[in-house]
Amino acid sequence: QSALTQPPSASGSPGQSVTISCTGSSSDVGGHIYVSWYQQHPGKAPKLIIYEVNKRPSGVPDRFSGSKSGNTASLTVSGLRPEDEADYYCTSNAGSNNVFGTGTKVTVL
Amino acid sequence: QITLKESGPTLVRPTQTLTLTCTLSGFSLTTPGEGVGWFRQPPGKAPEWLALIYWDDDARYSPFLKTRLMVTKDTSKNQVTLTLTNMDPMDAAMYYCAHRLMTTVNAYDYWGQGALVTVAS
Numbered sequence: 291q292s293a294l295t296q297p298p299s300a301s302g303s304p305g306q307s308v309t310i311s312c313t314g315s316s317s318d319v320g321g322h323i324y325v326s327w328y329q330q331h332p333g334k335a336p337k338l339i340i341y342e343v344n345k346r347p348s349g350v351p352d353r354f355s356g357s358k359s360g361n362t363a364s365l366t367v368s369g370l371r372p373e374d375e376a377d378y379y380c381t382s383n384a385g386s387n388n389v390f391g392t393g394t395k396v397t398v399l
Numbered sequence: 400q401i402t403l404k405e406s407g408p409t410l411v412r413p414t415q416t417l418t419l420t421c422t423l424s425g426f427s428l429t430t431p432g433e434g435v436g437w438f439r440q441p442p443g444k445a446p447e448w449l450a451l452i453y454w455d456d457d458a459r460y461s462p463f464l465k466t467r468l469m470v471t472k473d474t475s476k477n478q479v480t481l482t483l484t485n486m487d488p489m490d491a492a493m494y495y496c497a498h499r500l501m502t503t504v505n506a507y508d509y510w511g512q513g514a515l516v517t518v519a520s
Contacts, residue, residue, distance in 0.1 A: 324503065324504040324505045324506075326505055326506045328446075335495055335497075335513055336438075336495075337510070338500070338506055338507060338508050341500060341503055341506035342506070345503075347506075347508050381446075383504050383505040386462055387461060387463075390445045390448070393445045
């Protein structure tokens with residue numbers, strides 16, 4: 291199955307912003323609004339932080355925001371905090387399947 | 400408060416069948432709209448969606464695993480069971496169950512802690 295493409299790593303200093311891209315195709319990311327993002331700390335289960343491109347579940351800080359343009363979705367983390375250091379995965383519905391991105395490790399310098 | 404917990408064997412032999420149970424708390428699969436998904440994640444790799452079962456027994460499967468996968472539910476026990484046949488070392492992973500966010504598609508807002516499965520003879 292074709293995974294969505296994410297940069298392997300991204301970094302920023304505390305207080306700065308970092309943006310992660312997630313590139314797919316018109317069959318997945320570009321075809322609808324069902325793009326979600328998960329944050330995963332080492333040894334923990336994924337945590338939903340964005341769904342339907344730009345919606346935040348209850349309790350997720352507004353420092354996390356999502357957007358989409360064509361076949362590429364993006365996650366922006368503003369005002370970086372040390373606890374934001376984690377792996378981030380995008381995922382999109384793709385017809386009868388749900389595909390994940392390759393993952394991006396965010397480092398807070 | 401919604402919680403999910405996976406249980407099952409930590410070691411499975413090649414060609415055997417894996418059976419994992421997800422015990423639910425804080426919600427019921429008798430409620431219209433509810434659903435539980437299954438995922439797996441090999442060490443150091445991205446998660447992979449496996450299946451989703453709805454309150455009405457409708458089940459969806461990954462097209463790449465659908466011939467080997469089955470998900471069922473037992474509402475009297477508040478449990479969902481995943482069965483994966485013909486296990487291979489490539490199936491070794493952390494297996495998670497998760498609660499489907501009811502208002503949308505492909506979003507899961509509560510996850511279990513995971514069950515680590517090794518495949519070896």
